[in-house]
Amino acid sequence: MITFLFGFILLFITVLQAFMPKFLKQTEAFGVYVPEQYAKKETVVRLKKRYTQVVLSTGLIILTGYLIWSLSQEPNEEILALISVGVQFTTIFISIGYYFIMHLRMKKLKVTEGWATGKNEVRVVDLQFQKKLQLIPRIVFVIPMIITVGLIIYTFIKYDQMPNMIPTHWGPSGQPDAFSEKTYFSVISLPLILLVMQGMFLMMSEGMKFSGAKINPANKKTSVEQQLAFRKYSSWFALFITITLTLMMGYSHLQTIHPEIATPWIMFALPLAFLVITFVGVGIYTVKVGQSGSRLKVGEANPSIEDKIAVDDDRYWKGGMFYINKDDPSILVEKRFGVGWTFNFARPISWILLFLPLIIIIAIAFSL
Template sequence: MNSTEIPVDVVLSTVLVAVAWLMPSLTGPTLPFGVRTPAARADAPVIAERRRRYRRQVAASGSLLIVADVLLASVADVHLPGAVPLLTAAAGLMAYGRARTAITAVKRREDWYRGLRQGVVADMSLRTDPERFPWPWAVPALLVLAGTATLGILRYPSLPDRVPLHFNGSGGADHFAAKSIGTAFFPLFEQAGSTALILVLTWLSFRARPDLDPERPTDSARRHRRFSVRTAISLLLLAAFVNLTMLGEAWVTWHGDQRVSPLLLLLPTAAGLAVVIGTAVRTGRGGSRLPAQEGAAPETKTGVVRRDDDQHWRLLGSIYVNRADPAVLVQKRFGIGWTVNFGNPRGVLLLVVILAAALIVPVVLH
């Protein structure tokens, strides 16, 4: 058994438990567990109870799985790499699904939307006078990419005839290939591809349709502007942290006789994810946790609530299908970020292009 496989699985499982535990805090007050509810029902007893129960279940199942993994490995010398993180994620999803089902049942039974005026709102100024995309925050990622390219060019002449392509759990090379531009610079190509992907997706999400509150449309639009900028900055910083991890992987590839712990290489990416999650928790979905703009007069409520659109969200509220909606990208209800509208052919095409690039490019480069 590889001595580093267990620590990697334990760390990954711990991160998954932490993210799952925070999940209720990553959605707005009117979307508990991805269920659309009126603001007046945000403090319904079933929501508070299900939130507490969900977090207890996530913490208990995650802790038991991690402890069982360590005991089996140390006592019986039994360990399946990656099994515990997968089981931890599955347990979190099951707990999330149970909470979602319970809240949906009460919502339907008590008819929470009875007598309410439902609607949607759009602020055209977000199109005609949009916020500037924070391109300067992409500079750190590009600088790390340029540094990796420079180191690779300087190192290439002195590389051996065979370079490592794969490393085992302890950081040792276990698969080699003949030296070439493709094999030697593969980590750099991966780094460039991931940088481009994050930048493009961040720009697209920055222009995605906002989910504004028709009850306070002006205040909601202001919060969305601040939310979109802060979220974009966190994602651009994530690109820089991911590039640092890939710089470490490139260095290991170009020094095949060295051993570096996978946990050490993943630390920058973990830091980047912490920035993204921390930003999401502080801002809330669409900026729902941001304070009102300083100096702005309180907005009078319109008496219109967000439309109940649960019927368009499938698979625990993670897949959006609405053929009548022209939007390509919409904010997720489950997790962080945006998802495509599977009811829009352009959204499906965008997803196919992204997946094709992620699957085909590495094969071509090899």
Template sequence: MNSGALLVNAAIPLVVWAVAWLTPSLTSPTLPFGVRIPAARADAPVIAEQRKRYRWLVGTAGGVLLALNVGLSTTAHSVWPGVVPALILAVFLAAFHRARVAVAAAKRDEDWYRGLRQGVVTDTSLRTDPEAFPWPWSIPALLIVAATVVTSVVLYPSVPERLAVHFNASGIPDRFATKSVGSAFFPVFVQAGVTATILVLAWFSFRARPELDPARPADSARRHRRFSVRAVISLLVLAACVDLSMLAGAWPIWHADQNLSPVLVMLPILVGLAVVVGVAVRTGQGGSRLPAGSAGAPEENTGVVRRDDDRHWRGAGSLYVNRADPALVVQKRFGFGWTLNFGNPRALLLFALIVGLPLALPLIVR
């Protein structure tokens, strides 16, 4: 295995492990491990203890898996793409679920919401005077797609009759197909589909309902505005990076005498992921790590706490199911970004399109 393949094989699990380790720091202090709690309980000993145990488990198990991955790749030259990231993800989910159960049990047993006034709040200015969608940041992705289309059209007459359509871990082609519009332009179709999907999801997410804090609604609205803009920009940057990786991957398909470079293919994606992770750490989910940004004195606490809505979050707190909520997209309870309301039929349709398009694309092209 060449050094480039080794680098890529080590980099992807490292990114997954880093994101898993950082996850508790990304969400609001009132959502430890996806459990809604009053702000006054954010420093509860059980939360600090579970956060420490979670990081110990993820850090130790992830470190062992990373070392094992590098050792096998360099000595035995054994590579199982996706296996180590999947194992790290499994450790993350198990550790997260364990901490979530412990925090939820303490919340229930000690009745943390007893005597508190729960409520929701909205800021109509977010609808009457919304932030502008950062369309200029989509231009790089669209230009790369356009460049890929032009390149494929220009090169098509000289494309060999036998095209490489799959490469092994070292970048050597090991599967071929007869030249056709479908096989030669398949990277273009995939690139366009991925770009369109990210743009649509970014637009819906940008217009998603804000999660405002009724204790300090004005401050949380300002945080939400900055969070939405920065999060969507990071997604659009990621889209451009993914498109660049696809262009790098398409080049050896169109040139039979060239092998695939794993570094050239994965480096743009890793850069895009680094941008997303950097924005997540800087802003926090929903802008929880951002300052209020008010020029005057801090907003006075209204004494109202966010409504306890844990019953609408299923599994490990990753699935939102609320048929009474008209929202299509809502902010995640952990991690960074948004998720669908699976209790909304329109959200289910959107989910079916997102999942179905990649599955149907090969059949459509064929």
């Protein structure tokens, strides 16, 4: 069962990485800005197809080898988990490595063919953009956090009734296989981690309000509508993950207070259900929305403007993945390769928002 679970994860990662170019804006390829009139050039399309073929075939070969090894060798649980995680990271690193090769080829192609030469760079601004946003209200994200705080208070009330050893990990059978001594800190460690994660998704939703919109000057109306829809769906997706996390981690914590509500089958099925639901959600979000809402049908496209292109921000994107622009007040910006958001690493607050939650979660985990 564990083998097929990790195999499913590996297959999902492979397919998502391989077909990522299909989910991106046509005006961005491998982290490089491509003016709209060149987006469908044969050379650009061929590079995208080549990336998909290489990443998909490599991933499937690795998956096949992994399944043959795990089913024939029947390793113990610890070795299987270690190798499975290693195989997944190997697949990701291979796809990232090949992405950087294609990124360099695309940059060279852009310079060689002079796609930006002789074009007027235009930055389009919609002054009503912020008012048009339809994001989930902040209070909706705060409600799960209030529930988590209530769970912490309830835990302290029930502290004397809790067992002296608190389960911290459950094995494949659904039985707890790791414990921590009961203290006032250890009994609330899981809700504290949940609270930090809820705060991260709240910050993500709030950050989208102040992220600058990259509007295509050759297709203004459609571009604005896609940007607005992308932020709306991103906000809903963040809430979806927040709710599923709250339900899973909240239930896991409650069973340490009331063991009678849990069974080995529930504790085995709970993380699996969360994993499947999350993957399905990511898949739907990626396929339906795409990068910057590029897959959303929001109306008729306007004709292209041959002598005008968007401001070329390639110099601010290091490797097409890391955005560093001290003149941009945005903290969150849309990814150039991948669906979702990344940080403007020129803003010090971005480093704090990225690493502080991770440090807190790691500190809590290692203190148990």
